[in-house]
Amino acid sequence: MLILGIETSCDETSAALVEDGKTILSSAIATQLDLLKKYGGVVPEVAARRHTELIGYVIKEALDTAGKTLDDVDAVAVTSRQGLIGCLMVGVAAAKTISYARQLPLIGLHHIEGHIFANILSNPDLPVPHICLTVSGGHNMLVQVKKNCKYKVLGSTLDDAAGEAFDKVAKFLGLDFPGGPVIDRLSKQGNRKAFTFPRPMIRSKELDFSFSGLKTSVINMFKEKIAHGEMLPLADIAASFQEAIVDVLVAKTLRAVEEHGSKVVGVTGGVSANSRLREVFAETCKKRGIKVFFPKLSLCTDNAAMIAAAGYARMLLGERSGLRLDVFPNTPLGG
Ligand code: KG4
Ligand code: ZN
Numbered sequence: 001m002l003i004l005g006i007e008t009s010c011d012e013t014s015a016a017l018v019e020d021g022k023t024i025l026s027s028a029i030a031t032q033l034d035l036l037k038k039y040g041g042v043v044p045e046v047a048a049r050r051h052t053e054l055i056g057y058v059i060k061e062a063l064d065t066a067g068k069t070l071d072d073v074d075a076v077a078v079t080s081r082q083g084l085i086g087c088l089m090v091g092v093a094a095a096k097t098i099s100y101a102r103q104l105p106l107i108g109l110h111h112i113e114g115h116i117f118a119n120i121l122s123n124p125d126l127p128v129p130h131i132c133l134t135v136s137g138g139h140n141m142l143v144q145v146k147k148n149c150k151y152k153v154l155g156s157t158l159d160d161a162a163g164e165a166f167d168k169v170a171k172f173l174g175l176d177f178p179g180g181p182v183i184d185r186l187s188k189q190g191n192r193k194a195f196t197f198p199r200p201m202i203r204s205k206e207l208d209f210s211f212s213g214l215k216t217s218v219i220n221m222f223k224e225k226i227a228h229g230e231m232l233p234l235a236d237i238a239a240s241f242q243e244a245i246v247d248v249l250v251a252k253t254l255r256a257v258e259e260h261g262s263k264v265v266g267v268t269g270g271v272s273a274n275s276r277l278r279e280v281f282a283e284t285c286k287k288r289g290i291k292v293f294f295p296k297l298s299l300c301t302d303n304a305a306m307i308a309a310a311g312y313a314r315m316l317l318g319e320r321s322g323l324r325l326d327v328f329p330n331t332p333l334g335g
Helices: 033-039 044-066 085-102 111-122 162-172 179-187 212-227 234-259 275-288 305-316
Strands: 002-007 013-019 023-030 075-081 106-110 130-135 140-145 151-156 264-268 291-293
Touching (some): 013 305, 085 106, 106 305, 111 305, 140 234, 212 234, 264 275, 275 291
């Protein structure tokens, strides 16, 4: 079954063709880096308008790259839940149009479910059930992934998601957007023990996250240094901040694994591209006899291939959305 996936929940306009939920024939992604750099972040209305300009070209690119036409497509899968409402509307309108014009089945998906499937798509040997840490700019969750697209959310962020904290700290330090990859690169030249930043909720029994206090602590320390006319060791600040985030993400995930008797962890979402996060997870899980899986780097950040893969799994369960499909900026995973 050839599925056309469409993803426009935030600032990436993406379309992909995926065969049988496994083989990516094409994945076209148009980023809005010029706008992000201009405004220092995502401006929802501006992002939505850019999606409307690009969506037709991006879908055509996905078809052309795969050497296919709409005649070859069997179904359309689109992100309809969790994201910026105006942005979601563009993708869903495009998906509905194709579905109606071509009489193709349509399925709307939750963005986080897409991220979970980015890992399954990248690692065909990833067992289900497993515990999944989804860690991005807009979300941060611990999820028990069960069979047949069933999920139990074990914890989520109470304020800033980890990626949001990366982006905000980077912006404050005068670094480029998005901040995560920049801090990742800069940290390689820094000393991760130079500063001791707080590890919020690392010992709490809850599986929720909170990164806002950590972000404020880095910003306050930075301001203090400037006020005292001190040299600013940006690489050391970046490395120490990143280490604090990584420590919390790994500790919480392992707590979830222990509590739920799992031996398998999936890490997914934009921040799962982080090199230090991958390193610490790999080392810690190896010591404890836990298997850890990450998506391919190209599938960590938002993409439509993960949506097509999730759509395929749900279609196998007989699910269809129909043309009344609506968009929801905030819906629980599974809802
Ligand atoms: O999954 P994603 O594309 O969008 C959301 O669903 O939010 O994730 C984007 C986030 C941004 O906050 C970005 O800074 C972060 O992922 N990110 C990283 C890295 N690459 C992307 N964070 C840390 N290290 C990276 N290498
Ligand atoms: Zn995402």
